Amino acid sequence: MGRRILVTEDSPTILEILKSVLTEEGYEVIAAADGQQALDLARTEKPDLIILNLMLPKIDGYKVCRMLKFDERFKNIPIIMLTARSKESDEQLGREVGADAYIRKPFQPEVMIDEIKKLLKS
Secondary structure (H helix, E strand, C coil), rough: CEEEEHHHHHCCCHHHHHHHHHCCCCCEEEEECCHHHHHHHHHCCCEEEEEEEEECCCCCCCCCCCCHHCCCCCCCCEEEEEEEECCHHHHHHHHHHCCCEEEECCHHHHHHHHHHHHHHHH
């Protein structure tokens, strides 16, 4: 199986789209529906990359990103923030908490794949 990607998305529709696109590209997908589940899975599964929605139940994407990026064990896992929030300040905050990339919804699957390949250098 290919590299493992943790997708954290509370919209079942978007989650299914991402799962389908990533699986088709040969990635193994681990799914989380809220921020707490994302943290738990990131810590136990150690994925190669994380796609993280910002507006999540329990713990928002900013906090999840910050908690992972400031933990020595997980700081090198690339994180792509995926959000409908389009303000420049939202993207800036995402970068400040450690996001490696920021993709706005609605997104083009090929843009997501290109970003993943760039971050995984594959």
